[in-house]
Amino acid sequence: MAAEMALVKPISKFTNLSPKFSNPKGGFGFSYSKFSTIRMSATSQSTTNKPSKKAAKTAIKETLLTPRFYTTDFDEMEQLFNTEINKNLNQNEFEALLQEFKTDYNQTHFVRNKEFKEAADKLQGPLRQIFVEFLERSCTAEFSGFLLYKELGRRLKKTNPVVAEIFSLMSRDEARHAGFLNKGLSDFNFALDLGFLTKARKYTFFKPKFIFYATYLSEKIGYWRYITIYRHLKENPEFQCYPIFKYFENWCQDENRHGDFFSALMKAQPQFLNDWKAKLWARFFCLSVYVTMYLNDCQRTAFYEGIGLNTKEFDMHVIIETNRTTARIFPAVLDVENPEFKRKLDRMVEINQKLLAVGETEDIPLVKNLKRIPLVAALASEILAAYLMPPIESGSVDFAEFEPQLVY
Amino acid sequence: MSGVASLSRGCFAAASKATHFHNHNAKAVALPVSANCNCNSFYSFNSKGLAPPPLPITTKYSSVVKSAVTAVDSDQLSSSDPADKEQAKRYYFVVANAKFMLDEEEHFKEVLFERLRLYGERNKEQDFWLVIEPKFLDNFPNITKRLRRPAVALVSTNGPWITFMKLRLDRVLSESYEAESLEEALASNPTNIEFEKPEKWVAPYPKYEYGWWETFLPPGSKEEAKV
Numbered sequence: 001m002a003a004e005m006a007l008v009k010p011i012s013k014f015t016n017l018s019p020k021f022s023n024p025k026g027g028f029g030f031s032y033s034k035f036s037t038i039r040m041s042a043t044s045q046s047t048t049n050k051p052s053k054k055a056a057k058t059a060i061k062e063t064l065l066t067p068r069f070y071t072t073d074f075d076e077m078e079q080l081f082n083t084e085i086n087k088n089l090n091q092n093e094f095e096a097l098l099q100e101f102k103t104d105y106n107q108t109h110f111v112r113n114k115e116f117k118e119a120a121d122k123l124q125g126p127l128r129q130i131f132v133e134f135l136e137r138s139c140t141a142e143f144s145g146f147l148l149y150k151e152l153g154r155r156l157k158k159t160n161p162v163v164a165e166i167f168s169l170m171s172r173d174e175a176r177h178a179g180f181l182n183k184g185l186s187d188f189n190f191a192l193d194l195g196f197l198t199k200a201r202k203y204t205f206f207k208p209k210f211i212f213y214a215t216y217l218s219e220k221i222g223y224w225r226y227i228t229i230y231r232h233l234k235e236n237p238e239f240q241c242y243p244i245f246k247y248f249e250n251w252c253q254d255e256n257r258h259g260d261f262f263s264a265l266m267k268a269q270p271q272f273l274n275d276w277k278a279k280l281w282a283r284f285f286c287l288s289v290y291v292t293m294y295l296n297d298c299q300r301t302a303f304y305e306g307i308g309l310n311t312k313e314f315d316m317h318v319i320i321e322t323n324r325t326t327a328r329i330f331p332a333v334l335d336v337e338n339p340e341f342k343r344k345l346d347r348m349v350e351i352n353q354k355l356l357a358v359g360e361t362e363d364i365p366l367v368k369n370l371k372r373i374p375l376v377a378a379l380a381s382e383i384l385a386a387y388l389m390p391p392i393e394s395g396s397v398d399f400a401e402f403e404p405q406l407v408y
Numbered sequence: 409m410s411g412v413a414s415l416s417r418g419c420f421a422a423a424s425k426a427t428h429f430h431n432h433n434a435k436a437v438a439l440p441v442s443a444n445c446n447c448n449s450f451y452s453f454n455s456k457g458l459a460p461p462p463l464p465i466t467t468k469y470s471s472v473v474k475s476a477v478t479a480v481d482s483d484q485l486s487s488s489d490p491a492d493k494e495q496a497k498r499y500y501f502v503v504a505n506a507k508f509m510l511d512e513e514e515h516f517k518e519v520l521f522e523r524l525r526l527y528g529e530r531n532k533e534q535d536f537w538l539v540i541e542p543k544f545l546d547n548f549p550n551i552t553k554r555l556r557r558p559a560v561a562l563v564s565t566n567g568p569w570i571t572f573m574k575l576r577l578d579r580v581l582s583e584s585y586e587a588e589s590l591e592e593a594l595a596s597n598p599t600n601i602e603f604e605k606p607e608k609w610v611a612p613y614p615k616y617e618y619g620w621w622e623t624f625l626p627p628g629s630k631e632e633a634k635v
Contacts, residue, residue, distance in 0.1 A: 096571035105526050227518070231613035253522050256515060260576055309612055317611050328578040396578050407554050408504040408581050 069144045071203040072211045074155045080208060080269055081160040093264040094162045100257060101169035109250045110180045115243040120187035123241060130303045131242060132188050139181035139192050145215075145258075146174035147198060166261055173254045184244050209272050212262055213285040216329065219259035221289060221322045226252030228318055232309060239308035263329045267396060274399065279332035279391070286326060286334050287387050290319045291348060298349045299356070316342055327394035335392050344386045351379045499544075499593045500570035501563040502580040505556035506540065510621050511603040513577060517616050520562075520624055536564035538624040543595040544585055551581050558599045560621075594626035 083089055123131055153168030182192050206214060230248035233240050240246070266272050273282075294315050297304065304311040316336075323336045335341060358371045397403050509516065520536070527534055539561045545552050552559075564570050567584065574582045587593030609615065 092571055093575050096568040096575065099568045100572050103526065105522055108529070223515075227515070228612065231611075235613050249518070250522065253518060256576075260572070264575055313610070314612060320610075398578070406579075407556055408508070408579060 068204045069197075069201045070148050070211065070214075071151075071205050072148070072208055073205075074151070077152060077208050078155060078159045081156055081163045081265075083160050086268075089160075089268055091162060093267065094160075094166065097257075097261050097264055098162050098166050098169075101166055101261075104169075104172075106173070106176070106250050106254060110176050110247065112180075112183055113243070116184065117187045119242045120184075123188075126302060127241070127306045128188065130300065130306060132185065132190060133300075134303055135181050135184045135188070135244075136190070136192060139178050139185065140197070142174050142178035142181060143192075143194055143197065145218075146171050146178055148211075148215075149174060163265075170258050170261065173258070177251065177254070180244075180247070184242075209269075209281070210285070212266050212269075212272060213281060213330075214289070216259055216262035216266065217285055217289045217322070217326060219255045219262065220325050221293065221318060223252045223256040223259060224318045224321045224325070226255065228314060228321075229307065229309070232314075233307065236308050239306075241307065245307070259325075263396075266329060267398065270399065273329070273331050273395065279393075282330035282332050283334055283387060283391050286323065286330070287383065290322075290334070290336065291345065291383060291386070293318070294345045295349060295352050298352075312346075327392065329394075329396050331393070331395045332391040333394050334386070335389055338389065341386060341389065344382050344389075348379060348382050348386075351375055351382065355379070496586040496588050497565060497593070498567070498584055498586050499563050499565060500567045500582070500584040501539075501542075501544075501561045502570055502574050502577060502582045503542075503545065503551060503555065503559055503561040504577070504580040506558045506560045506601050507556075507603060508579060509538075509560040509562070509577075510601065514616055516577065517620050519573075519576070520621075524623065535566055536562065536569070536624070537594055537626045538621050539563055539594050539596050539626060540601060540621075541597040541599040543597060544587070544593070547585065548583055551583060554581070558601060563594060590626070596626070 079085060081089065083091070120128075120131075149167045149171035153164050153166075153171055156164035156167065178194070182194070185191055226248040229245055230252070233245050272278055294312075297311050297315050301311040304314055319336050323333050327333045355372060355375045358368055358375065361368065361371075363371070397406060400406070520538075523536065524534070526532075541558050542561045542563070545555070545559060545561070562570070562573060570582060570584075574580060585593075603618070606615070
């Protein structure tokens with residue numbers, strides 16, 4: 001998964017969408033044990049509130065790993081895609097997708113070269129720290145996709161072999177991406193102990209419907225983040241400070257395809273798309289993902305500035321494009337191009353910074369919590385106001401009632 | 409789907425909705441007749457008028473897809489079968505206005521180049537093209553009446569891939585037709601394509617360059633039976 005699904009999580013934590021980077025070919029089924037460099041002790045209770053950038057490595061160890069792992073109701077998934085039960089399940093798109101995934105466009109793409117280590121050695125000072133964090137968060141997010149897809153591939157094998165195989169092939173992609181990122185970490189003398197992570201991390205549960213919304217958005221926003229970084233760096237090569245970005249163009253095509261698959265999954269379950277509840281959920285998920293990304297990235301402007309991007313402009317571009325893409329499937333999306341939307345996001349950033357500042361004071365926990373109350377309320381009201389902004393009706397033309405009148 | 413059948417040559421109207429063709433693979437000649445009156449878009453270049461197997465087309469994309477899936481292997485893998493010259497081949501396409509296809513959907517460009525790169529790596533003969541103002545559209549009145557012009561079609565002999573592209577692009581119409589040669593299949597009317605510069609371009613990178621699609625335009629007429 002390109003971007004971790006950060007939903008309804010405390011936004012001050014290190015949770016969210018992390019850009020991704022890649023792994024050597026054939027990363028599928030890589031063994032965790034081969035990462036033998038310094039192991040970061042991935043503590044599952046890493047809930048430090050402040051991603052202090054200037055802090056020492058130890059602080060990173062505690063905060064970085066917050067991107068979450070997801071699990072779902074596998075029995076319900078089996079039901080949803082059981083071809084025996086759902087005779088009308090439209091398999092055409094799935095079979096087309098299966099062919100696409102089997103094609104394996106990036107089979108030989110993720111091959112490293114010596115530029116990596118050299119570039120890593122040149123990265124010193126604060127930027128080095130930021131890069132490590134970036135790699136780590138990205139690796140964790142990709143790995144979390146790997147685990148989820150792998151399990152879905154296993155569980156759906158009997159009821160819907162085509163869908164199951166697609167999940168397995170997507171987990172192949174995620175494993176490659178995670179492995180490539182982990183190799184990147186080794187350039188900085190770190191490695192994530194993924195085996196340990198698998199066991200020690202807490203898993204967040206989402207019902208299938210929510211997994212669809214969340215992973216769809218996560219993959220598509222991941223695509224837009226990666227392609228934007230790639231194209232920006234292609235235009236401004238002087239900011240190309242680590243070669244992993246050069247892999248992004250091909251890499252993010254995987255993300256985009258993964259997103260297409262979730263699009264097909266939702267189309268196969270129109271009940272998740274066609275009523276008023278679906279519209280509310282669609283808006284909710286859009287908002288959660290956009291807000292989380294915005295707040296997270298605004299805490300890490302050094303990274304984006306380090307590669308020559310203006311964080312807020314980058315994020316708004318990604319949000320607008322993701323929203324346009326999402327409007328091809330979700331029944332409603334947010335009016336993110338309305339300038340008021342960005343103003344609300346910016347106010348959230350300000351409030352969030354105040355919240356983080358409270359966490360950094362020397363006050364006793366009780367006082368901190370009291371100080372937080374008005375801020376949390378203010379943040380909540382901004383979020384609610386953004387949620388209630390007039391939405392944009394949207395969806396696939398395959399479902400649209402007005403389709404016959406459409407001009408293409 | 410309109411209930412009015414206006415059939416063009418070669419399309420038989422039969423009556424059962426259930427018999428959507430399953431298998432109009434170039435090799436499988438005996439095709440179930442589609443009947444669904446929506447086959448007004450049928451098109452064939454088959455000048456020999458092979459009478460018996462009328463190849464049906466439905467305007468509904470899902471049915472195209474169904475058949476397409478079974479057709480992949482042969483279509484996809486057959487390199488240069490000499491018999492191809494004689495046999496009509498099926499082409500699948502998605503179509504929309506040029507602005508959408510070539511200017512707005514920048515990921516579309518990435519997908520095409522990615523596929524071309526892959527074909528190069530695997531020594532696979534190209535089986536997808538972009539056609540600007542394709543002639544075959546004349547045979548799809550139900551499409552043309554809903555299409556802004558100039559139009560651009562993505563055409564491929566690989567049906568499932570076109571299904572995938574329909575899923576990806578969404579705002580496109582999808583269909584298929586038969587043609588005897590590549591040249592016929594991809595014939596187009598000369599058209600000038602111009603796009604206005606976007607009013608506000610806020611992306612931190614420039615747009616893909618005008619003309620990127622030229623790589624994917626059909627080969628010159630000389631190259632016909634290459635498929």
